[in-house]
Every structure is written in structure tokens, then in C-alpha cells.
Amino acid sequence: ENDITRPKGYTVSWHSNPEIEKHHFGHAHPMKPWRLTLAKGLIMAYGMHAAMDTYVSRPATKEELEDFHSEEYLDYLKSALVTVPDDNEIKDFNLGNTDCPIFEGLFNYCSMYSGASIDAARKLCNNESDIAINWSGGLHHAKKAEASGFCYVNDIVLAIVQLLRKHPRVLYIDIDVHHGDGVEEAFWSTDRVLTLSIHKYDGMNFFPGTGDLDRTGPDSEENPGAHHAINVPLSDGIGDQQYVWLFKTIVGMCVQRFQPTAIVLQCGADSLAGDRLGRFNVQVQGHGACVTYCKSLGIPLLLVGGGGYTPRNVARAWAHETSIAIGCDGKLNPIIPQHTPYRSHFRHETIFPTLEEILGDPRGNKNTDKKIREIVSSITEQLRFVNN
Numbered sequence: 001e002n003d004i005t006r007p008k009g010y011t012v013s014w015h016s017n018p019e020i021e022k023h024h025f026g027h028a029h030p031m032k033p034w035r036l037t038l039a040k041g042l043i044m045a046y047g048m049h050a051a052m053d054t055y056v057s058r059p060a061t062k063e064e065l066e067d068f069h070s071e072e073y074l075d076y077l078k079s080a081l082v083t084v085p086d087d088n089e090i091k092d093f094n095l096g097n098t099d100c101p102i103f104e105g106l107f108n109y110c111s112m113y114s115g116a117s118i119d120a121a122r123k124l125c126n127n128e129s130d131i132a133i134n135w136s137g138g139l140h141h142a143k144k145a146e147a148s149g150f151c152y153v154n155d156i157v158l159a160i161v162q163l164l165r166k167h168p169r170v171l172y173i174d175i176d177v178h179h180g181d182g183v184e185e186a187f188w189s190t191d192r193v194l195t196l197s198i199h200k201y202d203g204m205n206f207f208p209g210t211g212d213l214d215r216t217g218p219d220s221e222e223n224p225g226a227h228h229a230i231n232v233p234l235s236d237g238i239g240d241q242q243y244v245w246l247f248k249t250i251v252g253m254c255v256q257r258f259q260p261t262a263i264v265l266q267c268g269a270d271s272l273a274g275d276r277l278g279r280f281n282v283q284v285q286g287h288g289a290c291v292t293y294c295k296s297l298g299i300p301l302l303l304v305g306g307g308g309y310t311p312r313n314v315a316r317a318w319a320h321e322t323s324i325a326i327g328c329d330g331k332l333n334p335i336i337p338q339h340t341p342y343r344s345h346f347r348h349e350t351i352f353p354t355l356e357e358i359l360g361d362p363r364g365n366k367n368t369d370k371k372i373r374e375i376v377s378s379i380t381e382q383l384r385f386v387n388n
């Protein structure tokens with residue numbers, strides 16, 4: 001029996017819409033919106049929805065989308081017709097290729113996941129929630145007038161724009177295995193947003209090919225945003241111990257120096273061990289420890305999803321992180337319904353399926369402790385240029 005009670009005076013809001021989950025990028029495409037159905041299945045099987053304010057999100061409006069994206073791009077996205085992806089074709093706005101196919105209901109999909117992030121940000125602005133969650137968002141590569149890396153509309157940028165209406169300083173943290181280039185670029189020239197992305201970096205050999213340690217924002221006297229981009233480039237195989245130590249150390253330093261009044265945490269689950277596209281060895285526990293640490297700071301927190309290409313691991317991680325948000329982690333027993341399709345995905349799991357070790361091809365850890373310490377000292381130097 002679960003005993004899920006709401007802590008008094010602490011509100012978590014959960015923003016989702018089952019419509020989003022029904023979209024298909026195409027059979028060979030690694031991005032599977034139905035992973036959200038799987039995550040929701042676990043969250044509800046544990047009874048966690050009872051401890052949150054749940055909202056069915058609505059599509060973002062044209063005006064809201066134009067807070068970041070160009071009208072020309074949005075018009076094209078809206079009218080784009082389903083085509084067979086062709087990488088050799090002349091590309092419009094980088095749409096209609098294998099990474100960013102045009103599929104049925106594309107504009108609806110984009111408006112919906114963006115509407116959920118915008119609503120979540122507004123709940124934080126109005127002090128109506130302490131933590132707001134949108135697992136369908138976190139699409140950090142989208143640019144003003146360009147789709148990129150499975151991302152078409154940058155819901156994170158749109159949410160941060162909302163937060164900036166109330167909050168003087170927003171800290172953006174990105175634990176997706178890929179570099180959060182779209183969010184970083186969007187706030188290149190402001191000192192009101194500090195961006196921090198942890199990712200695999202191997203020059204052009206790993207998408208999107210940016211995010212080295214020395215990429216800190218355009219450095220000029222006139223740019224207040226100089227030094228306000230922090231990048232943590234890692235190699236294959238990093239595990240919980242090094243990852244969580246790095247996360248706490250660097251986020252701790254950023255918070256002390258920058259004094260954010262709101263935090264956005266992109267929880268891309270492709271940094272987990274066994275991910276189809278990822279290269280790290282982070283476990284559900286280590287990934288979740290990042291959420292626990294951010295929650296412990298006591299600053300309004302927006303949690304969004306992102307990458308994650310081994311659906312059952314994505315579902316475990318996001319269900320576990322939902323339990324951390326509502327403060328019942330480690331206290332839940334799953335009641336996975338016998339008759340649902342979810343069961344086959346979690347059939348080996350009994351109690352706390354979310355915390356079982358992820359089995360996958362063992363990945364050798366190429367990150368030395370020396371390299372990890374060098375990253376921390378470089379960022380320590382960089383933060384001297386950040387004023388609070």
C-alpha cells in the first residue's frame with residue numbers, strides 16, 4: 001500500500017497531454033514519443049499523480065511561439081507537408097531530413113509540448129508551484145529559424161522567457177548527453193541567464209559538435225552575456241560517482257556566484273547507461289541525485305525531459321525523478337497493473353523497478369579524475385567573471 005500524502009505548503013505541478021504521445025517520427029527514428037506513455041504508466045502505477053497538481057496542457061499560441069521563433073519558420077512548420085525524408089534535398093529550415101522529419105501532426109506536437117513548458121513556467125512565476133514538471137519538453141537544439149537534432153520548437157527558451165518576466169536571474173542546467181546548444185545561443189547576450197550543459201564532447205564526432213570547455217559566450221566588452229555559458233565536455237563511460245560529484249560541485253559554485261532566483265533542469269535521459277544514442281554509464285540513482293540536489297537548493301524549479309532513447313530506462317528515470325519532486329522517493333511500492341502493455345516493459349521488475357541497475361553494454365570509463373578536477377578549476381576561473 002502506498003501512503004502518498006502532500007507535504008503541507010509544498011506544491012508540485014505536472015503538465016502533460018496524452019495527445020503528444022501519439023505522434024510518430026517514423027519507424028527507424030530513435031525519438032519515440034510513446035516513451036512518455038510508459039513514464040506516465042509508472043508514475044500512475046505508483047499513485048504519484050495523487051501528490052501533484054495535474055494539468056492537461058494546451059497548445060502554445062502563435063504569439064507565445066514568436067517569443068523566440070521567427071514568423072517565417074513557424075509558418076513553414078505549420079504548413080509543411082509530410083515527405084519522405086531526403087538528406088540530399090535542398091533543405092528549408094533544416095526540416096524534412098532524417099533527424100528532423102516532417103510527420104503527421106508535427107505542428108500540433110510542437111505547440112503542445114511548448115504549451116506545457118510555458119504553463120509550467122507560469123505556475124512557478126505565480127508561486128502556484130514549487131516544482132513544475134513537463135517530461136514532454138526539453139527540446140534544447142531548436143534555433144530561432146531552424147530545426148535541429150529532433151527538436152523543432154525550443155520550449156526551454158520559451159519557458160525561460162516566461163520566467164524572466166518575474167525572475168531577475170535564471171540558471172539553466174542540462175544533463176542530456178548532448179550539448180544544449182540552442183538554449184545556450186538564445187541567451188548568448190544576456191547576463192540574466194547562466195547556462196550550464198554537461199555532455200559528451202568529441203569534436204565533430206558527436207552531435208552537435210559544440211560544447212568544449214572554452215566555449216563560454218561571445219567575449220567582448222559590450223556583451224553582458226560573455227562568460228555566461230558553461231560547458232562540461234566529457235568522454236565515454238562516466239559513472240555515478242564522478243558525474244554526481246561534478247554536478248554538485250559545479251552547480252554549487254554557479255548558485256553561490258550567480259544567485260539564481262529560478263532553476264530550469266533539462267533531465268535528458270540519454271545520459272543513462274544503456275541508452276541507444278548515449279555513451280555514459282550514469283544510473284537512475286545518479287541521474288536522480290542531480291534532481292535531489294537542485295530541489296535541496298529551495299529555489300523554484302522547472303523540470304523538463306529531453307533525449308532518452310531506451311524507453312524503459314527513460315520511464316524509470318522520469319518516474320523516479322517525479323517521486324523525488326514530490327518527496328516520496330524510496331517510499332513507494334509499484335502497483336503495476338497486470339493487464340496493461342506497460343507490464344511487458346517492466347516484467348523483470350518487482351519492487352522499486354526504477355532503482356534497479358541498468359544493464360547495457362559495459363562502457364569503459366575514459367574520464368580520469370585528473371581531467372574532472374581540471375574541468376572544475378577552469379570553471380572556477382570562469383565564474384570570477386560572473387557577477388551576482
Ligand code: ZLV
Nearest residue numbers: 028030098099139140149150176178207277306307308
Ligand atoms: O537528445 O539519425 O548526428 C534532444 C537530444 O539532444 C546527427 N544527428 C546528424 C548530424 C549529421 N548526422 C547524421 C544524420 C543522421 C540521421 C539519422 C539517426 C537515426 C537512427 C539512429 C540514430 C540517429 C542519430 N542522429 C544519432 N544521432 C543523431 C544526431 C542527432 C541527435 C539529436 C539528439 C537530441 C532531444
Ligand code: CA
Nearest residue numbers: 174176178198
Ligand atoms: Ca547536456
Ligand code: ZN
Nearest residue numbers: 176178270307
Ligand atoms: Zn540528447
